[in-house]
Amino acid sequence: MADPMRVQLIDPSAFTPPYDRALAAALARTGVDVELVTSQFLYGPVPAADGYRVSERFYRRSSARGLEATARRPVKLAEHFLDMLRFRREAAADVIHYQWLTVPAVDAALIPSVRPRVMTAHYILPPNPSRRQVRAARRVFGQMDAVIAHSEHGASRLRDEVGLDRDRVCVIPHGAFDYLTSLPDEKPLPAELEGAKGPVILFFGLLRPYKGLDTLLEAFRHVEGAELWIAGNPRMDIEPLRKAAAEASGRVRFLVRFIEDPEIPSIFRRADVVVLPYRDAEHSGVLYTGLAFGKPMILSAVGGFPEVAEKGAALLVPPEDPTALADALRELVGFEAARVKLATAATQAATGRYSWNEIGRQTVELYRELLEARG
Numbered sequence: 508m509a510d511p512m513r514v515q516l517i518d519p520s521a522f523t524p525p526y527d528r529a530l531a532a533a534l535a536r537t538g539v540d541v542e543l544v545t546s547q548f549l550y551g552p553v554p555a556a557d558g559y560r561v562s563e564r565f566y567r568r569s570s571a572r573g574l575e576a577t578a579r580r581p582v583k584l585a586e587h588f589l590d591m592l593r594f595r596r597e598a599a600a601d602v603i604h605y606q607w608l609t610v611p612a613v614d615a616a617l618i619p620s621v622r623p624r625v626m627t628a629h630y631i632l633p634p635n636p637s638r639r640q641v642r643a644a645r646r647v648f649g650q651m652d653a654v655i656a657h658s659e660h661g662a663s664r665l666r667d668e669v670g671l672d673r674d675r676v677c678v679i680p681h682g683a684f685d686y687l688t689s690l691p692d693e694k695p696l697p698a699e700l701e702g703a704k705g706p707v708i709l710f711f712g713l714l715r716p717y718k719g720l721d722t723l724l725e726a727f728r729h730v731e732g733a734e735l736w737i738a739g740n741p742r743m744d745i746e747p748l749r750k751a752a753a754e755a756s757g758r759v760r761f762l763v764r765f766i767e768d769p770e771i772p773s774i775f776r777r778a779d780v781v782v783l784p785y786r787d788a789e790h791s792g793v794l795y796t797g798l799a800f801g802k803p804m805i806l807s808a809v810g811g812f813p814e815v816a817e818k819g820a821a822l823l824v825p826p827e828d829p830t831a832l833a834d835a836l837r838e839l840v841g842f843e844a845a846r847v848k849l850a851t852a853a854t855q856a857a858t859g860r861y862s863w864n865e866i867g868r869q870t871v872e873l874y875r876e877l878l879e880a881r882g
Contacts, residue, residue, distance in 0.1 A: 510540075511538055511539055511540045512538075512539045512540065512601050512602065512871070512874060512875075512878075513539075513540045513542075513599070513600045513601045513602075514534060514539050514540065514541050514542070514600055514601065514602045514603075514604060514874065515541075515542050515543075515544055515598065515599075515600040515602075515603050515604065516530065516531055516534075516541065516542070516543045516544065516604050516606060517544050517545075517594075517603060517604065517605045517606060517607075517608075518543070518544075518545045518605075518606040518607050519544075519545065519546060519565040519566070519587070519590065519591070519607065519608070519609045520545075520546060520565070520566070520607060520609045521545045521546050521547070521548040521553075522606070522607045522629075523606060523607070523629060523792075524545070524548050524553040524554070525553070525554060525684055525686070525768075525792065526606070526629075526681070526682075526792070527543055527545065527606055528543065528553060528554040528556070528557075528686075529554070529682055529684065529686060529863050530682070530863070530866065530867070530870070531543045531556070531557075531558075531559040532554075532556075532557040532558055532559060532863070533682070533863040533864060533866055533867030533870070534559070534867050534870060534871060535557065535558030535559045536558065536864065536867060537867050537868060537871045539871060539874075541558070541559035541560070542559065542560045542561075542562055542600070543556075543559060543560070543561045543562070544562050544564055544565070544594065545561065545562070545563060545564075545565065546563055546564075546565035546566040546567075546570055547563050547566070547567075547570040549570060549573065549574050550574075550765055551765060551767040551768065552767060552768055552769070553768075554686050554768070564590060564593070564594060565586070565587070565590045565594075566583050566586050566587070566590065567586070568582060568586055569582045569583040569586055584610075587609055587610060588613075588617075591614060591617040591618075592617065594619065595617055595618065595619045596619075598619035598621050599621075600621060601874075601878060602623055602624075602625060602874045602877065602878070603618075603619065603621050603623075603624055603625070604624075604625040604626070604627070604870075604874075605618070605624065605625065605626040605627070605651070606626075606627050606629065607629065608647060611643060611646075611647045612643055612646065612647075614647075615646050615647045615650050618650065622652060622881065623652040623653065623874070623877035623878065623880075623881060624650065624651045624652050624653075625651060625652065625653045625654070625655065625873065625874070625877070626647070626648060626650075626651045626653075626654050626655070627654075627655045627657075628648065628654050628655060628656050628657075628661055628665060628789075629657075629789070629790075630789060631644065631656075631661055631664045631665060631668075631669065631789060632644055632664060632668055632669070633787075634787050636668065641668060641669065641670075644668075644669045645669050645670055645671075648665065648669055648671055649671065651675070652675065652877050653675055653676075653677060653873060653877055654671060654675060654676050654677075655677055655678075655679050655870075655873070656676060656677070656678050656679075657678070657679070657680055657681040657789065657790045657811055658678065658680070658789070658790060658810065658811025658814050659678055659811070659814060660789070660810055660811045660813075660814065661678075661789050661790075661810070661811055662676050662677070662678050677873060679866055679869045679870055679873070680860060680861050680866060681790050681792075681794075681795050681861070681866075682795060682861055682862065682863040682866045683795045683796075683798040683799040683856070683857035683858075683861045683862065683863075684792065684795050684796045684799045685799040685857060685862075685863070687768060687771050687772055687775075687796060687799055687800070688772065688799055688800060690768060690769055690772060692769045693769055693772045693773065694769045694770050694773060695773055696773040696774065696777060697762060697770060697773075697774070699760060699761075699762050700736060700738075700760060700762060700774065700777070703734050703777065705732050705733055705734065706732065706733040706734070706779040706780065706839075706840045707733065707734050707735075707736055707777055707778050707779050707780075708727070708730075708733055708734065708735045708736070708778070708779070708780045708781075708782055708836060708840070709735075709736050709738065709774065709775070709778035709780065709781050709782070709802075710723060710735070710736065710737045710738070710739075710781075710782055710783075710784075711736075711738050711739055711766075711771075711774065711775075711781065711793050711796070712739045712791070712792070712793040713739050713740050713741075713742050714737070714739050714740065714741040714742055714743055714745060714748075714763065715742045715743055716743050716786075717785060717786045717787050717788075718783075718784065718785050718786070719784035719785050719786050719807065719826065719827065720737065720748055720784070721747070721748070721751065722784045722786075722826075722827050722828070722829050722832060723735070723782060723784045723829075723832065724748060724751040724752055724755065724759070725751070725829035726784075726829040726830075726832035726833040726836060727755050727757065727759070727833070727836070728754060728755050728756060728833075729756075729829075729830075729833040729837075730756075730757060730833055730836045730837055730840060731756055731757060732757070732840060732841070733757055733779075733780075733836070733840045734757055734758045734759070734760065735752075735755070735757060735758070735759045735760070736759075736760050736762065736774070736778070737752075737759065737760070737761050737762070737763075738761075738762040738763075738766060738774060739762075739763070739766065740763070740764060740765045740766070741763050745761070745763060748761075749761070762774075771796065772800075775796060775797070775800040775802060776800065778802060779802075779803070779839070779840070779846060780802070780803050780804070780805065780836065780839045780840065780846065781793070781797040781802045781803070781804045781805075782804070782805045782806075782832075782836070783804065783805070783806050783807060783812070784805075784807055784824075784826070784832055785806075785807045785809055785810075785812075785826065786807070786809070786826050786827055787809055787810070787826075788807075788809050788810045788812065789810040789811060790810060790811045790812075791812075794806065794812065794815060794821075795861065797853065798815075798820060798853050798854075798856055798857040798861055799857050801850045801851075801853045801854035801857065802850060802853060803821075803822075803839050803845070803846040803849035803850050803853070804820070804821040804822070804849065804853065805821065805822045805823075805824060805832065805835045805836065805839065806821045806822070806823055806824070807823075807824060807825070807826040808823050808824065808825055808826060809826050815856070818852060818855075818856050818860065819848075819849070819852035820849065820852040820853040820855075820856045821849065821853070822835045822838070822839070822849065
């Protein structure tokens with residue numbers, strides 16, 4: 508009996524633990540021997556390893572010092588190069604699959620010689636990239652034997668803007684975060700959000716300027732009979748948002764802090780509509796959380812979002828268009844049948860095209876094709 512395929516998934520800074528661990532578990536279910544090589548995630552709990560190994564080889568000293576340690580970033584940067592050189596010597600797998608590189612411009616020269624190499628393009632380029640940014644992306648992605656995009660939109664950017672050969676780019680969707688629907692330690696709804704009487708519109712995730720919260724609050728001024736919840740860790744000045752919220756006809760509640768996994772289910776279960784009014788995005792973990800909970804969603808027409816809406820799992824509106832967003836919000840707030848239709852489609856998508864079993868199968872198929880091509 509042949510030994511199982513050995514795969515190492517690499518995310519040095521633990522940028523996307525839910526994705527990394529969902530993919531690792533999906534690959535393990537296909538019979539692959541999987542090791543996730545990463546660092547300690549300091550912001551909260553992460554999904555437990557399920558059929559795979561986790562090696563926290565990166566940033567052990569700076570992780571032990573904690574998030575608030577003095578000079579944490581310089582210490583981490585110094586560790587990074589030593590850890591990358593150590594990984595270069597110790598890498599042992601049939602396939603190495605990179606999720607992120609912490610210092611891409613340098614790391615492209617430090618990665619092990621093991622091939623085939625695969626990279627998931629979680630982020631490709633900013634809008635209207637400079638020549639320098641394009642060259643940097645080409646340098647990193649060009650080191651790979653295959654690059655995975657989560658959407659046809661992302662794949663076209665890799666081919667047309669980065670300049671990758673067509674046969675080195677493939678599309679494998681991002682999976683629905685269904686692990687959140689069955690957490691053993693699920694917590695009740697945070698006290699700040701208790702007592703909502705009518706439909707709840709939810710914006711969830713890091714609060715950043717590109718996510719269009721100003722557009723959402725302008726649209727919500729024209730929506731009656733609903734509450735708006737804005738929940739997530741702020742990465743911007745939120746005082747202008749609070750001022751805009753004070754002018755809304757309906758109640759706006761803010762939950763501005765890091766929200767751990769056990770708190771997420773109760774928030775999504777109570778939400779009637781999930782809205783992502785982004786100005787720019789390739790994709791979003793919030794979108795795939797909404798799919799997992801079968802929630803009606805409204806998405807801006809950016810990045811790969813339209814490809815999810817095409818499956819009937821969401822309404823689509825132009826970015827930075829508060830009038831169109833207000834119309835869509837009123838439609839879903841006012842008509843339960845419209846919400847039920849979208850919710851059904853979202854559930855079907857989460858258990859079909861966006862299921863981790865399907866994504867694991869497609870990813871292993873790619874690995875095998877690459878190994879066979881190398882003889």
